[in-house]
Amino acid sequence: MRPDPIVAGLLVGYAADLVLGDPRRWHPVAGFGTLATALERRTYAPRRTRGILHEALLVGGVTVAGGYAARMRPHLPVVALATWTVLGGRSLTREASAMHDLLVREDLAGARVQIRHLVGRDSSQLTPAELARACVESVAENGADAVVSPLFWGAIAGVPGLVGYRAVNTLDAMIGHRSQRYREFGWAAARLDDVANWAPARLTVLSIALATGSPARARQVVHVVRRDAPAHPSPNAGPVESAFAAALGRRLGGRSTYRGVPEDRGTLGDGPDVGVDDIGAAIRLHHRTATIALALVVGARVVSRAAARGIRRRS
Numbered sequence: 001m002r003p004d005p006i007v008a009g010l011l012v013g014y015a016a017d018l019v020l021g022d023p024r025r026w027h028p029v030a031g032f033g034t035l036a037t038a039l040e041r042r043t044y045a046p047r048r049t050r051g052i053l054h055e056a057l058l059v060g061g062v063t064v065a066g067g068y069a070a071r072m073r074p075h076l077p078v079v080a081l082a083t084w085t086v087l088g089g090r091s092l093t094r095e096a097s098a099m100h101d102l103l104v105r106e107d108l109a110g111a112r113v114q115i116r117h118l119v120g121r122d123s124s125q126l127t128p129a130e131l132a133r134a135c136v137e138s139v140a141e142n143g144a145d146a147v148v149s150p151l152f153w154g155a156i157a158g159v160p161g162l163v164g165y166r167a168v169n170t171l172d173a174m175i176g177h178r179s180q181r182y183r184e185f186g187w188a189a190a191r192l193d194d195v196a197n198w199a200p201a202r203l204t205v206l207s208i209a210l211a212t213g214s215p216a217r218a219r220q221v222v223h224v225v226r227r228d229a230p231a232h233p234s235p236n237a238g239p240v241e242s243a244f245a246a247a248l249g250r251r252l253g254g255r256s257t258y259r260g261v262p263e264d265r266g267t268l269g270d271g272p273d274v275g276v277d278d279i280g281a282a283i284r285l286h287h288r289t290a291t292i293a294l295a296l297v298v299g300a301r302v303v304s305r306a307a308a309r310g311i312r313r314r315s
Contacts, residue, residue, distance in 0.1 A: 004305060005075035006158045007298050010151060012076070013083020014294055017147075021090035028085050032062065032170060040175070044185060051185040055171060055192060063164035070159040082159045086166040088146030089290055092118075092139060093283050099135045100279040103128055118142070120177070122257040129273055136274045136282040137252055140244035141237045143286040145169055148207065148293045149200035155297035168196045177258075194235055201236035203293055208243040211288035221246040224269055228253070231266025238266070245269025247285055250278055 036058055043054040072078050095117045102111040111131050112123045118138035126134065149169070153161035172193035175186035182189075205225055209218035224246035225239050232238025232253065245252040245268040253268035274282075 004301065006079050006155065007301055009076050009079025010083050010154050010294070010298060012080035013087065014151070016080065016084040017087040017090050019090075020084070021094065022088065023085070029166060029170060032058075032167060033174065036171060036174060046181070046184050048184050048187045051175070051188040054175075054185070055188045058171060059164060059167045059192070062167040063160045066160035066163040069163075079154070079159055079162075082162045083150070083154055086150045086162050089143070089286070092142050092146055093286065096135055096139050096279055096283055099131065100276060103131060103276045103279075120258060129275065132276050132279060133252060133254070133274050134256070135279050136244070136248070136250070137241055139279075139282045139286050140241045140252070143289060144201055144204040144236070144240045145197060147290045148204045149197050151294055151297050152200040152203060153196070155301045165196055168192050197236040201240050203296065204289065205239050205243040207289045207292040207296065208240075208247050208285070210292050211285060212247050217247065228266060228268045232268065233263065233265065238268075242268045244282065244285065245271070248274070248278060248281055250274045
């Protein structure tokens with residue numbers, strides 16, 4: 001029996017991201033962002049229908065292109081290349097490690113600039129503790145968005161799933177926020193991203209619980225998620241950040257300011273506030289979580305394909 005090229009490609013692409021990180025030049029995601037900006041000049045109007053059109057053209061076009069790419073042979077290198085391109089785990093941990101180093105050196109000005117690579121909140125007045133919290137919350141949320149979600153959709157739909165999801169997530173980052181310009185035009189981008197990340201966020205929570213290595217701590221993760229996640233305004237970041245807080249034994253959430261507008265993200269977890277040393281623990285938890293999530297999606301694909309073959313043989 002020949003190996004599944006999607007399973008093999010996901011494994012190879014995941015390993016490539018761990019070792020190599022994002023392509024330094026000519027990154028396809030950056031190219032997609034440039035294309036999206038150019039198209040916005042023609043599609044923009046402060047109406048939801050225009051935003052839906054913008055989303056459909058870009059996500060639909062990328063997904064169709066991914067479908068054509070999936071027909072190329074050999075298939076495994078195409079899946080591996082797509083996986084490596086859309087994953088962002090190595091970049092995430094590199095930026096978080098840089099934040100840790102700046103805070104250890106007490107370079108507050110540098111840390112306030114560095115955190116902008118990870119979060120969109122206003123950083124000019126953040127204290128070292130608030131910067132550490134922002135970093136850990138980014139590792140939690142972006143670990144789900146940049147690693148678990150692409151793997152999930154890649155396991156389901158191969159190359160079209162990988163590139164289609166990345167298009168959805170990139171457009172949400174570009175126009176999905178509630179600024180005056182994008183309140184209506186970005187509505188579709190934000191809602192589609194919520195839908196695309198709903199199942200992967202719950203998979204991330206399961207993976208975080210398993211990453212604790214203890215049934216008692218895993219139950220605590222589930223308890224904290226059920227109790228605290230509803231207070232977070234995001235239906236997907238709330239469960240993931242709550243699970244991270246419980247697994248670390250720390251408290252996340254609270255008040256943050258975005259574009260001058262304060263936002264209360266609830267209190268997530270029961271422990272003390274995170275500190276600088278917790279950034280390293282968060283990075284280690286992210287690696288365990290991502291590895292477990294990869295094993296779960298690959299295992300589920302292998303089992304489902306084996307079951308499908310068994311049904312075909314009996315019919």
